[in-house]
Amino acid sequence: MATAAELDVSVKPLDAFRAEAREWLAANFPPALKGKDNPLSAIDGPTELSADEAAWKKAMGDKGWGVPTWPAQYGGGGLDRAQARVLQEEMGRIGAWNPIGGMGVMMFGPTLLEYGNEAQKNEHIRAIAKGEVRWCQGYSEPGAGSDLASLQMFAEDKGDHYVVNGQKTWTSGGQWADKCFALVRTDKSKKHEGISFLLIDMTSPGVEVKPIRLISGSSPFCETFFSDVKVPKDNLVGREGEGWTIGKRLLQHERQNLSGGGSAAGRMFAGKPVSALAKEYRGTDEQGRITDSDLRMRIVRHEMDLRAFSLTLRRAALESKSNQGPSAATSIMKNVGARITQDRAELGIEIMGMNGLGWEGEGFTEDELTQTRTWLWGKAVSIYGGSSEIQNNVIAKRILGMLDHQ
Template sequence: MATQPQIEPHGGDEAFREEVRQFLAENFPPELKGKGNALASVEGPADESPAQESWRKAVGERGWGTPTWPREYGGGGLSRKQAAILNEEMAKVGAFNPIGGMGVMMFGPTLLEYGSEEQKHEHIPPICRGEIRWCQGYSEPNAGSDLANLQTMAEDKGDHYLVNGQKTWTSGGQWADKCFCLVRTDRSDKHKGISFLLIDMDAPGVEVRPIQMISGMSPFCETFFTDVKVPKDNLVGKEGEGWTIGKRLLQHERTNLSGGGSMARLMGASLAEIAKKYVETESDGQIADKVLRDRIADFEIRWGAFLLTARRATEESKAGGVSEISSVLKKLGTKLGQERAELMIEIMGLQGLGWEGEGFSEAELSGVRAWLFGKATTIYGGSTEIQNNIIAKRVLGMLDHQ
């Protein structure tokens, strides 16, 4: 990945902290306090209010939505310490990062490492400004866990590729502007025949069909490519390097799907705080049910320890890039997320079983849907079984014995 400039604005970290505070006071709309990032929503983009647009543009102009990315491509160019200060000060005022989505989480970091200078200057700045949505064209009906079995074909036609095939589980495909896609450019070799191609979602021949989930949402699609013309300039790396590039992108995805990334932000209030709204408490404010209290404490301790481990592993990996440790984080973080959702439903009792209608708060209905949606986290981004294989072979050094 390109070297990230380390800057010390106006005299050091404390001066930078004051700069952040002043920026937030001048630019963060009070009515957005406590709200989330619409760009990263699994339910698709909501209509952007004037306040949301203003906040997104203010953050994007400084590159602070992607704080450690190089300034030359629109990032903030901050050190990791300064990025932490930025997060701390935003949290204090209830602000959120309005820049996000797959461009930030997966594609951008990968392009910074493997893309040409022309591709970086074309694609990274719009991501940093939150002006574009990307989707991922990886899985196919017969290429899920065995992703290298993908058959979507990109045929060389001289100055362009002609793409035909089908992808599935394309998250956000119906709202995306562009797709980073694994395609086959050579049928003679399973892995070396794969290339990494960028496809415009509004190009003739691209069709998306949303898939409805058990949670009631339709965050992903089937995507069909029929004689789609893709310029040769949209090839990232060289032909046949797609498997290498695609695996690195998956490492970024798994880190963000674990507690080391977006899941930590999705957890919200502690289980103890939630429980006190639904169960009996003692005079000192403690949960009266000692068994439940013990279960909550046990989970919070394990979750806190995991977050610290994830943070340490993420920091250590930055020196040499994201590594296979992302599989450990993904495996453990998603399992803990499911465990939390189950316990929260149990705490809410009958109020945790609502689907629609009166008698349930918005938070309760969202909790039920989040519980159901969370069942997919141990499958997408590489199933737990796939992560176990990666951990055994590449982390623990275990080899198959005949």
């Protein structure tokens, strides 16, 4: 057993970091932003930042604490997982939120740190850490969704560059992105081994985006067309034919974030608890309980599931940092997160009744109109990032060890 002196030695550095973080946050987080929505979570894309939001984003970017565990040499915070947890606690204590996010943070950055060469890390990671570049994902195609390895967008070798032709669909944020990380075919004679991972500048001649309007009224996705787009060979991550391996690793990072840690799913869990919503719209009895006993029990089950899921996410996040990053278990998290997200939205609509079905016009509050759109938008949670059926296949094969039988 460790002595008191040994324990004191291990605790003091963390206490010192907590004091440092608390002091820095007090000096840099604008109090006016406490309790405000994070503009990164806007469904309809980027919004113009206020002076306080811009100052907070710059401060966090310069400090590297938007990506606290990324290496300091590339612009990250260089913190260990214990320090990152302390930082998160201190931010939560004052109502601060992380202004550095997006697909660069959620998916591409961690993948590039693992597979990119030094020149690529130096070129791209710092810009992501500062929130200076917006990335989008070029994976799905009209004929390659669930069977992603059937993708046909072709990158033809032209010596010192590729010429890319093809189409991607469901390109989240494509109309606002500066760059795209894409899976492309470099060999038509092989399926999985013919795929490579390529970085494409979205301002290149020949790139065209067409936003897709969803039933929620927002247009966060696009069809993206590539016509004779020139891409330097330096933009190839890894070697030709390694794209499928790299792409699968990126999807693990994506699923980890979509399961509840990222801004997309995070906003679904944000806001007023459904129990508080039910008390507001359905009323309470003389004991302060929600009047509808059946609804009350379903809300209890939902909030128990949400609490258990949140704790499991925290444990999984710590394990992923201490081991080799996210694992196939992210597929379980993604499916559970999707179910809880959609359950929450359904409960909200049921609780609000007609007030939860408004689309526009008088007679509805802004929160009620948001509830309707959130409910509709949430239908996609069990589809994007790999559908629930695809996740079930991953779970069966890579976790349960079940094999296909011909």
